[in-house]
Amino acid sequence: MSALTPPLQTPSTRWAFEAYQRVRPRLPISASTNVTPEFVPSLGAIADQFDGFIFDAFGVLNAGNTALPTAVARFHELQAMGKHCLILSNAATAPQQQLVKKYRHLGFPITQEQLISSRMLVSDALAREKEQTWAVMAPASAHADQLPCHSFVIANQTVKANREKLDNADAILMLSAQGWTEELQQSLTESLHRRSRPVWVANPDLVAPREKGLSLEPGHYAHRLIDATGRDTVFFGKPFRNAFDAAKNRLSHIPASRLLMVGDTLHTDILGGRSSGISTMLVTAHGALKGLDVTSCIELSGIVPDFIAPEI
Structure with a gap:
């Protein structure tokens, strides 16, 4: 019997977390850390600590075809500050050009070079x-x-x-x-x-x-x-090395210590970022951990972000 028996109805965030835990041996190994996550109100509170931001898409910037409330404004604000913003998405259904058009339509002012998708990889x-x-x-x-x-x-x-x-x-x-x-x-x-x-x-x-x-x-x-x-x-995609190597190569002019991965999923965004040696921020209001005890999930998984905020 498969370790990932399909749910009888729409999957819950609890089911998804437990499913990721069951396949953990197939995922990258997290870098050892003694980090204690810092809870911050939003990305704005720590923006000056980083020059490059790598954003997950679903659960961070959008849910399906709907932009999340504060994400568009924050994206514009960071770019106005001269920060380098990149979207690193596991999306693979849409061809690259179509995906770029989607995010531009949602209000994110990105170019082709600012989006790396699993489809592209x-x-x-x-x-x-x-x-x-x-x-x-x-x-x-x-x-x-x-x-x-x-x-x-x-x-x-x-x-x-x-x-x-x-x-x-x-x-x-x-x-x-x-x-x-x-x-x-x-x-x-x-x-x-x-x-x-x-x-x-x-x-x-x-x-x-x-x-x-x-x-x-x-x-x-x-x-x-x-x-x-x-x-x-x-x-191909997060949390695996090919995705993060592509993102770091795209931002190679920025030291790894000044890069931040922002995501909603411990086992993809945060694990992948930690495994590739960059700082991470977990957002909790809309994505994979919505409604769960985040501290408990971190303890159970052993995947520790540097920062935690409700949204960006």
């Missing part, structure tokens, strides 16, 4: 791969045909009408969980039992904050796949 990696055919977990709206590889989308009609097509794919890419079903999950699991192949995961998140709760994301289904098949996977 996996696209760069695919472009370096030898020619092969990828079976992609994604809805039609993800425009998987724009990826730099030969691919087809895993869909019910594909599985039912032509099981061999899925079995003959050279590799699997878990891009987006929109429209994914338990039937498709079972079909993919069975296909990997019949023929083992590489599995890449473009969004390591287990859940994401939406306007009406949490949605299950590719990371959830990927860990269930690992449980069921023993198949090693490659993750």
Whole structure:
């Protein structure tokens, strides 16, 4: 039985925290620390201590397609101060240009260079791969045909009408969980039992904050796949090193001691930041820990942020 049994209804923040705890051995090791988190009213209270800010998106800047109340104003304020702001998102459904347009539409004045997404990371990696055919977990709206590889989308009609097509794919890419079903999950699991192949995961998140709760994301289904098949996977995005290396390279003119990772999830944003040697700030009002005892979650996980605030 999978360690990540799917919830019977919309996942709760408690379920998500416990699910992250169950897959903790597969996540990076946190740098040892004797830090005691400092509670601050907002990012404004510590802005002068840093020159570069790396923001998670969902739960920090937005929930689904809605900008969070103070986030837009803070983003503008930091840039007016001459601070360097970067969005580091595990989003993989939308192509890069579309994602930039989304955040500009929400009120965040970013350029292409200010957004690093898991979609971008996996696209760069695919472009370096030898020619092969990828079976992609994604809805039609993800425009998987724009990826730099030969691919087809895993869909019910594909599985039912032509099981061999899925079995003959050279590799699997878990891009987006929109429209994914338990039937498709079972079909993919069975296909990997019949023929083992590489599995890449473009969004390591287990859940994401939406306007009406949490949605299950590719990371959830990927860990269930690992449980069921023993198949090693490659993750692109937080908390893994490829995401933070990309962010630090983008801000290479700023010393690591002057960088701050701001996120809502201990096991992705804060763990990844700590593992990469930069300071971290946990926000609690809207995202993965909403309604939970944050101090207890920190103690249970052993993942300690430098700062804690309700929002930015």
